[in-house]
Amino acid sequence: MTDARGFENRVAFVTGAGNGIGREMARDVVRQGGKVAIADVDLAAAETAAAELGDAAMAVLCDVADEQSVQTAVDAAAERLGGIDVLVNNAGLHLMKWNVPVTSVTAEQWHQILGVNVVGVVNCARSARPYLARGKGPAILNLSSIAGYLSNTVYGITKLGVRGLTVALAEEFAPDGIRVNAVAPGAIGSDNAIDELSGQLRVLIDDMQLIHRMGRMADIVRPPPPPPPPPPPLLAAASGRSAAGQAAGGPAPGRTRGRTRGRAPVMRGCHAARLSRPGSR
Ligand SMILES: NC(=O)c1ccc[n+]([C@@H]2O[C@H](COP(=O)([O-])OP(=O)(O)OC[C@H]3O[C@@H](n4cnc5c(N)ncnc54)[C@H](O)[C@@H]3O)[C@@H](O)[C@H]2O)c1
16 A cells, blocks of 8 residues: 555554455555554454454454444544554445346345445544544545446446545545545455356456456555565665665666566556645645
8 A cells, every 4th residue: 555664653444354355455554564453344254354463453343334333443443553544445345246237126225235335434434534633644545446437237336426425525534634545446356256256257357347357456455575685796785876886776877767567457547536735644
C-alpha cells in the first residue's frame, strides 16, 4: 500500500480481513511495521488471520451491516491498538450468487447485499471518523470492482455505489484531512473467488478485463520487498558515489535510466476522489 515501513506507528482497521484480499492487506500492514485490526463477521477466520501476525494484530467481531457492531468493533480496536489511522472497507458479498441480473433477486436479498457492500462502508466510515481525524496520515480505502464500471449485475450495482460513496465521503471528510480513495480490481485469485468463480473466471477474464489474466494478491497488495543488493565492490558508503564516479546501482551520471516495463496491474482503474487539503496530514 505504501513504502517499506510506511505503516510504522500507524494502525489500520481492515474489514473482511479474515480471508482473501483483506487478509493479505492486513499482512502487508504488519510487514510495513504497522498494527492492524482484523474485523470480520467470521470471528474464527479473523482469529486465525490475527494469530499468524502476532502482537501487531487483533481479531475483532464486526458485521459491517450492523451500526452497533461496527461501533463496538471500532472502539475496541482503537482502544487496544492506540487509535485508527487507516480504514480499509474491504468486506463484501460477491461471487456467483450476486453476479446475477438485477431483477432476479428478492427485495430482501437486495437489502442484504446493499447492507454489507454499500451501507457497510458508510457505517465504518462514520464510526472511524473521530479516530481518523486524530490519526497520522488518515485515509480510507474502499474496495470497488471492475463490476462497478460494468454495473449490469446486483453485485455491480453495489460496487457502482461504492464509487459514488468514495466521492461523497472524500468531500465530507476533507475538512478533517482524511483522504478517501477506491480501487476497482478485476478478477483476483482469492480462495473464495477461485472456488466459486471457477466456471465463470475464463469469461470474466477474457471478455470483461482489459488484461487477460487472473489477478494476483500482489497486483493490489505489494509483495514483500526483495532483500537489498550487496554493495557494489567500490562503494563502502553513500559518499562512495563520488569516489567510484558512478551512481550506486544506477546508470552513470548524465545518462537517463531506461524505462522499465512493470507488471500490468489487473485493474480497470483507480478512481481517486478529492484529496485532503494540501499540506494536511
Ligand atoms: N476477488 C475478486 O476477484 C475481487 C475483485 C474485485 C473486487 N473485490 C472486492 O474485494 C473485497 C474482498 O474480496 P475477496 O475475494 O477477498 O472476498 P472473500 O470472500 O475472500 O472475503 C470477504 C470477507 O468479508 C467478510 N464479510 C462478509 N460479510 C461481512 C460483513 N457483513 N461484515 C464483515 N465482514 C464480512 C467475509 O467473512 C470474508 O472474510 C470484496 O469487497 C470484493 O467485492 C474482489
